[in-house]
Amino acid sequence: xxxxxxxxxxxxxxxxxxxxxxxxxxxxxxxxxxxxxxxxxxxxxxxxxxxxxxxxxxxxxxxxxxxxxxxxxxxxxxxxxxxxxxxxxxxxxxxxxxxxxxxxxxxxxxxxxxxxxxxxxxxxxxxxxxxxxxxxxxxxxxxxxxxxxxxxxxxxxxxxxxxxxxxxxxxxxxxxxxxxxxxxxxxxxxxxxxxxxxxxxxxxxxxxxxxxxxxxxxxxxxxxxxxxxxxxxxxxxxxxxxxxxxxxxxxxxxxxxxxxxxxxxxxxxxxxxxxxxxxxxxxxxxxxxxxxxxxxxxxxxxxxxxxxxxxxxxxxxxxxxxxxxxxxxxxxxxxxxxxxxxxxxxxxxxxxxxxxxxxxxx
Amino acid sequence: xxxxxxxxxxxxxxxxxxxxxxxxxxxxxxxxxxxxxxxxxxxxxxxxxxxxxxxxxxxxxxxxxxxxxxxxxxxxxxxxxxxxxxxxxxxxxxxxxxxxxxxxxxxxxxxxxxxxxxxxxxxxxxxxxxxxxxxxxxxxxxxxxxxxxxxxxxxxxxxxxxxxxxxxxxxxxxxxxxxxxxxxxxxxxxxxxxxxxxxxxxxxxxxxxxxxxxxxxxxxxxxxxxxxxxxxxxxxxxxxxxxxxxxxxxxxxxxxxxxxxxxxxxxxxxxxxxxxxxxxxxxxxxxxxxxxx
Numbered sequence: 070x071x072x073x074x075x076x077x078x079x080x081x082x083x084x085x086x087x088x089x090x091x092x093x094x095x096x097x098x099x100x101x102x103x104x105x106x107x108x109x110x111x112x113x114x115x116x117x118x119x120x121x122x123x124x125x126x127x128x129x130x131x132x133x134x135x136x137x138x139x140x141x142x143x144x145x146x147x148x149x150x151x152x153x154x155x156x157x158x159x160x161x162x163x164x165x166x167x168x169x170x171x172x173x174x175x176x177x178x179x180x181x182x183x184x185x186x187x188x189x190x191x192x193x194x195x196x197x198x199x200x201x202x203x204x205x206x207x208x209x210x211x212x213x214x215x216x217x218x219x220x221x222x223x224x225x226x227x228x229x230x231x232x233x234x235x236x237x238x239x240x241x242x243x244x245x246x247x248x249x250x251x252x253x254x255x256x257x258x259x260x261x262x263x264x265x266x267x268x269x270x271x272x273x274x275x276x277x278x279x280x281x282x283x284x285x286x287x288x289x290x291x292x293x294x295x296x297x298x299x300x301x302x303x304x305x306x307x308x309x310x311x312x313x314x315x316x317x318x319x320x321x322x323x324x325x326x327x328x329x330x331x332x333x334x335x336x337x338x339x340x341x342x343x344x345x346x347x348x349x350x351x352x353x354x355x356x357x358x359x360x361x362x363x364x365x366x367x368x369x370x371x372x373x374x375x376x377x378x379x380x381x382x383x384x385x386x387x388x389x390x391x392x393x394x395x396x397x398x399x400x401x402x403x404x405x406x407x408x409x410x411x412x413x414x415x416x417x418x419x420x421x422x423x424x425x426x427x428x429x430x431x
Numbered sequence: 432x433x434x435x436x437x438x439x440x441x442x443x444x445x446x447x448x449x450x451x452x453x454x455x456x457x458x459x460x461x462x463x464x465x466x467x468x469x470x471x472x473x474x475x476x477x478x479x480x481x482x483x484x485x486x487x488x489x490x491x492x493x494x495x496x497x498x499x500x501x502x503x504x505x506x507x508x509x510x511x512x513x514x515x516x517x518x519x520x521x522x523x524x525x526x527x528x529x530x531x532x533x534x535x536x537x538x539x540x541x542x543x544x545x546x547x548x549x550x551x552x553x554x555x556x557x558x559x560x561x562x563x564x565x566x567x568x569x570x571x572x573x574x575x576x577x578x579x580x581x582x583x584x585x586x587x588x589x590x591x592x593x594x595x596x597x598x599x600x601x602x603x604x605x606x607x608x609x610x611x612x613x614x615x616x617x618x619x620x621x622x623x624x625x626x627x628x629x630x631x632x633x634x635x636x637x638x639x640x641x642x643x644x645x646x647x648x649x650x651x652x653x654x655x656x657x658x659x660x661x662x663x664x665x666x667x668x669x670x671x672x673x674x675x676x677x678x679x680x681x682x683x684x685x686x687x688x689x690x691x692x693x694x695x696x697x698x699x700x701x702x703x704x705x706x707x708x709x710x711x712x713x714x715x716x717x718x719x720x721x722x723x724x
Contacts, residue, residue, distance in 0.1 A: 130616050150619040151627075163617035167635045167715035176631070177621035210717055228621065 074141050074231050077104040077127075077264065082146075083135035084122050096122040098288040099136070104232075107262045111279035113269055113299075115311065119288035120268045121236055127266060128234050129153045140231065151180070156225030156263075157234040161241060162217045164209035170220050171196070171205035177228035195227040198257060215246040219253065226261060233265045239274060251277060272312055276300060284308045305345060306353055306425040314355035315400045319429060322352050330424045335395035337373055341422030351427040356417055358388065361401040366416030373399065377411045391415060475691035486691035496692070499672040500699055506584070506659075506671065507652035510591035514648050515641060517592075518599035523633065526607045536604070543597040550593050551661035555581055558589065586662035587669045591652050599648045606640035607633070610719045636719045642711035646704045653700050672696045 079102045088094040097119040104110050112120035125131040127138060129150035138146035145153055156177070164173050171192050178188045196202055199219040209217055218238055225233055238254070239247045255278055258265055269275050275282050276296040284291045284299060284307075292304035303309035310317065320332035320339065328343045332352060341354055365372045375391040378398070389407050391399045401415050478485040490496045521539070525532050542550065557563050558580040565578040580586055614636075615628045623631060656673040663669025672692060680689035 128620055130619070149624070150616070151622045151624050153620075154622060155620060157617065157620040159613055159617055161611075161613065163611070163613045165614060165618070165632060166717055166719060176618070176623075180618075180622035180627060208715075208717065224621065234620075 074264075075106055076141065077232060078139040079103070079123075079127070079136070080139065081136035082123065082126055082133055082138060084119075084126055084131060085134040095119075095134075095288050097126065100290060101136075102283060102290075102293065104264055104266065106264055109258055109265045109267065109278055109280045111267045111269060111275035111282045112285060113272060113275040113282050113311070114285035114291075115270055117287075118285040120270075120283075120285050122288070123285075124157075124234050124236050124266060124268045127232070128155055128157050154228065154230055155232045155234055156228055156230035158218075158221045158225045158236065158238045160237040162209070162221045164217055164220055164224070166209055169206050169208060170201065170212070173209065173220055174223045174227050176224060181228070191227055192223075195223040198226070198260070199223045199253070214242055215250055218242065218250060222254070222257065226257065226263065229263075231264065233263050235265065235267045237269055238267075239269075240271070247274075254278060272300075284311060286311075302344065303355070303423065306355060306428060309355040309423060309425070313359075314357050314423065316354075316356040316358065317428075318354045318356075318397060319427060320352060320354055322347060322350050329419070332424065334397065336393045337397060339371055339373075339417075339422055340419045341424040342420055343424045345425050347424065347426055349427060351429065353425045353428050355423045355425065356399075356421065358400040358402040360421040361399070361403070361415045361417050363401075363403050363405050363407070363413060363415055365414045366418075370416070371419060371422065372414050372416040374412065374414045375399065377407045377409050377413055380407060380409055389413075471690040471693060474687050475694050478687045478691075479685060486688050487695070489688065490691060490695060495670070496675055499670055499675045500695070502669065503653055503655070503671040503673075503696075504699070506587055506591060506655060506669065507649055510588055510595060510652045511645055511649040513588075513592050514595045514599040514652075515603070515645050518596060518603045518644075519637075519641065522600055522604040522607050523629070525604060527612075539600055540597045542593050543601075545594075547590065547594055547657045548661065550590055551658050554586065554590055554593075554662055558586065581662055582664050584663065584668045587655065587659050590658035590662050591655060594658070595648050595652055598651065599644055602644045602647065603637070603640065606637055606644070610636050635715060638714045639711050639716045642707050642714075646707050649703055649707075650700050653696070653703075672699075 079100050082097060082100040083095055084097040085093045085095045100119075100123055102110070112123055114120050122131065126133055126146070129145075129148060129152075133146050136146075137144055165176065168176070174195055175188045175192045178191060192205075196205060199222055201216060201219055201223065204212065204216065204220075209220065212220065218241070222238070225235075235254070239250055242250060251274060254267075258278075267275070267278060276299075279296055281293060282296055282299045283293050284304075286307045291308045292299055294302075294304070299308065300312055303312050303314065306317065318334060318337065318339075320334045320337065323331045323333050325331075325343065325347065329340060330343045330347070330352065331338075331340050332354060333339070339354060373391070373393060375393040375397075377389055378392045379390040381388040383402075386402050386404045387406065389401045389403045391401055391413060393399070399415065403415075407413055475486055476483040478489075481489075525535060555562070558578075559565070560578060560581075562581075564580070568574040568578065580589065610633060614632050615623075618628045618632050619625075654673055655671055656677070659665060659669045659671045659674060663671075665674050673696065676689045676692040676696065679685050679692055
């Protein structure tokens, strides 16, 4: 397989499974995506959203039910995985337990029929890249989880694949190792510039690693955008919830001026930015806990009054639950030290109030 | 150090009463295996006449006794190789769940529930000179010559394959399904075609299990008796070692010689098993999954 490609194109990639009662359901529905050379793409979504299905379809481990996959002008979705030559890193590492680390890393080269004399230096180079020098002759079982995952990464990149596929590679590691290995993956990607598709359910991983994020839900793509856009401007309420917009209120639409919407509820008056066309006079409003500020806003705008119901101390700040008189619960991150039972006011900037069509009417 | 931890570290920690649960099994082994074995061993050194080793020298100098070792090996080794060799590819094909898997497994396993005598009865009518197979072949003019698949070497071999195959198949199937299929998938993304996946992943991980399966199947085949009598020619080419022991015990009433023959039989089995397990020790025997979780 040639290493120099300009783009990998997924065209309406669909995968159906036989569901309960013989009804076929689409685990992956019409995924269309073009990945440019050197790009780092994260497929992000909760479990069961179809992100791993997408990865397996690209790797060739799963047949497509519809659509096609193209590497430039070559159609590859009909090729078996061994002919595609993509490097894949599995969630549980999938190291060959009976082979030494060096043999594991060199496996792909061996399968390509390279002579041992050529394999050795390339394995050594990959081992250096993942900082595992000196572990070559151990069996995978003798390594820690983090080391095993780095062997798996070395094994996938040593074959210099046009595309590296990673299936939740960090989810079996503890928090500290996860952040270290994440940085490692970022460094290796910078160094090699290999196009990478990275599947994760962890938004932090996706935000910190990816050039573009594909947010998925129930097999359907919700948004494809740069990390900053996915974080700041979620395309719909599903994405917003997944990206940490924990406060979602159902409100009455009072006025729309361009994208700016004024809304009201029993004891809440908010102005926000419309993200999708509204209808039916009601809308869902999404706000991130981090975006609230204690105290009244300028001219009392976007200010909500309530009583502190619960305070969770988180070190740098606290997670405060505020209940309004009518019983609306707001999660607020605050640097002050509110006390339970206090009456407080919180406000939120207009551009950080995202307005979506009402969930209830939809 | 507190007294509690001191007690834990002390070599004279209190007697663990759950160990008593081992007693029935241990008594069972002693009474029904160790004692008869030792009794037989002692008996084999107390021949009717001659010194302590008279039975053994008699065995190895008598022309209708010592060749029974080869006769038995000539049956047991090919039968074992055929069983393991057939069971491996079939079990490999059956490793993934499919609608046919349960049916195929059931059909393949049925012979295990049949006794050797029943199999022998069936084979006599099916493979015999006037049996279904011969009649079928002759009716369609596929093979005109005389078909002799019973009362000779082949009859016993076929019966050993029929009765031994399900055993090898089940054992190997359980070993194969224990191997994480994600390993083969990983190998495929690295460029291994299905053949290479089998050769580089499945076979090395299965090898210790295959060795164990070989040993068990071999021991089973080596002690062949009913089919050697019913389907073979117990006076000639299928005069296996167990027949020799039977004759010594129940036709010559020389229990001492029979014990000696049984000991020799056990020793030969032990040699083969030790050799195979010795080779097994050289192989990878660790876990067969690819990592955590």
